[in-house]
Amino acid sequence: MTNVLDQYVSDRVSLYHGDSVEMLHGLPDNCLHYSIFSPPFSSLYTYSNSDRDMGNSANDDQFYTHFGFLIHELARVIMPGRLVSVHCMDIPKMKSRDGVIGLKDFPGEIIRAFEKAGFIYHSRVVVWKDPLVEATRTKALGLMHKQLCKDSAMCRNGLPDYVVTFRKPGNNPEPVSHEDGLKRFYGENEPEGVKTLRPQPAPELVEAKKKYNTTPVYSHQVWRRYASPVWMDIRQSNTLNRAAARDEKDERHICPLQLDLIARCLELWTNPDDIVLDPFAGIGSVPVVALQMGRRAMGFELKDSYYNQMVLNCKEEETHHDENQL
Template sequence: MQVKTIDQVIESDFALYNGDCVEVTRGLPDNSIHYSIFSPPFASLYTYSNSDRDMGNCRGDEEFFEHFKFLISELYRVLIPGRLVSFHCMDIPAMKSRDGYIGIKDFPAQLRQAFEDAGFIWHSKVTIWKDPLIEATRTKALGLLHKQLEKDSAMCRQGLPDYLITMRKPGENPEPIAHPGGLDRFFGENEPEAPKKPRPEPNKEAFEAKRAYVGEPVYSHQVWRKYASPVWMDIRQSNTLQYKSARDEKDERHICPLQLDVIARGVELWSNPGDIVFSPFAGIGSEGYQAIKMGRRFVGIELKESYYKVAANNLQMAVQEAFDDLLG
């Protein structure tokens, strides 16, 4: 039975709240979240709303982290011991008008340190490749412009990739995340293929080893090799919920929706079917949409009412699509 109020939508597959992420997270039980994945506000780089409660609506990095640390402590409390939280982030350009100089700020390192200060263990970090031409076209960054190369390349720089940083709560994981038989699907570009069957060799032991490798687990080995890479070159940049929902141009769009491939890999590696996936910055519902499609449950919080309404529709869509997939 569905229950709706002005500020929440609760169903068997998900719960979505329209409110302050710190206040709502405080209402969640201890050790109740299996995995969390989200894209936090990039300090003061973007202004999502004019609300005083919006962490992105701050005067600078110091003020942002002063507020963000309250959320980190709540994440530590609600996460099950031994489980993980992943956050999507990037280095932030320092601007002359805002920072007094042109350069780059290591925002991912600041985030990681804030999580470590709260007791989390740094678990992993993956670099997600982005096309520098697209970044140059979108941001008009001085360091990426070809005319700057011709004028004075001392100010030229490389593009800014995304990162997925994963932190682990100390303790013994009470429910192992097992993949019997390995990974049976792939999220991204250029899906791997199993190698061809080996030809016989004079050395019987070498042949038997090769034949064992090209058995059933070989696809999983190839997928894992891509997932375990410290650089993900194969994320489909346009595979976002914003793109998939194909809403009208007049509808409000999220500033930087997280690619569904990134979410799917995190959910696949670090949660079991039926687990609760949590996003304190749900936006238009990207993390919840992908989690539900993969048989997980979802809890999300979104402060901005317009995003919240879009997220509610997208999560309903995920439930219906997951049901349709079950029917074949």
Template sequence: MDVIDQVLNDDVALYHGDCIDAVKGLPESSVHYTIFSPPFASLYVYSNSDRDMGNCADQGEFAEHFAFLVGDLLRVTKPGRLLSFHCMNIPTVKARDGYIGIRDFRGELIRMFIDAGWIYHSEVCIWKDPVTAMQRTKALGLLHKQLKKDSCMSRQGIADYLVTMRKPGDNPERVSHTNDSFPVEVWQRYASPVWADINATRTLSKIGAREDKDERHICPLQLDVIERAMRMWSNMGDIVLSPFMGIGSEGYVAREMGRRFVGVELKRSYFDQARANILAAGRQQELFA
């Protein structure tokens, strides 16, 4: 697939195509900060494209595919600057995996980045409501009736994580804050290893990205998470990258916060919705649904 460059203005460039192809075309040490949610191998199908990493047959195939991107993300990142990925561990199912349990997807991703030369910088656990998860997934381990049947199969809900990696080297453009722009009480919330105050429903509209011909799993990253990370780890005017742009949540926040943005999305309907969402930055009443 050819990469189609869609430049909206001097501060935003969107690419409809394969993120591996698009990131290869970016200059070395040109990106200040990257934030995204990677596809979950074999768990969700986002499109029917062979280039969609979510269509990998197994974790080994996903890791081989994803590794090409991880190395290039290191190349395009400025020394000493950061990359954050949002993920969760993946519940296994007996029909597909042969057992009921949890796969350490977070740990697998961390090891892939370390193997590519990244430094494991930090992580925060993001609380999720187990009742909401139970209602959505009907996971056996979260059902109250399972406690009466055999509580050895009962478990806690699965949290989200924002994991941050750092490119080795000295940062040539420091991200510095003042007490006025970043008060102590705000920093104490951000520095907590668990963010229990993220509004899970504060996401961008996804209605226009829905299609009928494939599984329509759309999971936009919460705007609270993006705002906190971007505020802490980037400057005004910095270039922020999302190689899995989805419906444009990272780009929307980047424009709202005065950052430049480069986004890549393989699926056409997601790309079109992302472009609309990012162009509408500043008109919040039109975005939330």
């Protein structure tokens, strides 16, 4: 590792305080099974006052240049045939900053950047968010009811989140198998574990339907929800406590990923004991969920207070796991 400010390493988790690109540069080729993260959103959100913070880029071109170095390293360290998921959203254009009110296609730019680095665009899911909550939080003109009354040509839809996923070319040496189906559900309104989806068939059709009727329908129903192009059932408030990570020099933004979202992606695209990386780990949402689900975790974080809280959160999860093993 290069220029590590601090580190915490145990049997199941490796956490590093430093620049994500430098940390990745110190890893061997094809050593990680999966990565999921929420990148700095160009200059929309500033996480720290460090010159190494991609969110402190002077403009979009500078941000994408810096972000490209990270993607290049991810293309090297991810195993062939395995995936990287990026949590993102469209970025609002502001009159004061951009000259107009509108939107920037941040997910589209991310797709083009990953494809340029050799990744295959694998999938995209829309994550629903309540537009009223967004309006209350951001005071966005386009979401105000008074704007509807004044001139609805300036009204817009709320901004969902996206999980955009990419696959590294090559054959996956360790297939992600779900031979026994999906046995857990992460999100709101868990599907019922019924035995059949429809009335029992006539006696003469029983043998023909035997295979269908003995397949765990619960797994089918969970898969149907996970395979949906729109996730309406992610619990928005199900996040790690972020208040403890704030400090007096905090800038404008800290927003942990929803734990349901992380868990779904890990359930779909990783095996137990796989190494899961978050290069912008914040207070440790991805490492904590990875530990809870029997995966190994790796996290990089630049900001002091976030890194310290991530270590505390992961240690707490390790202690909880050890106590349950007694």
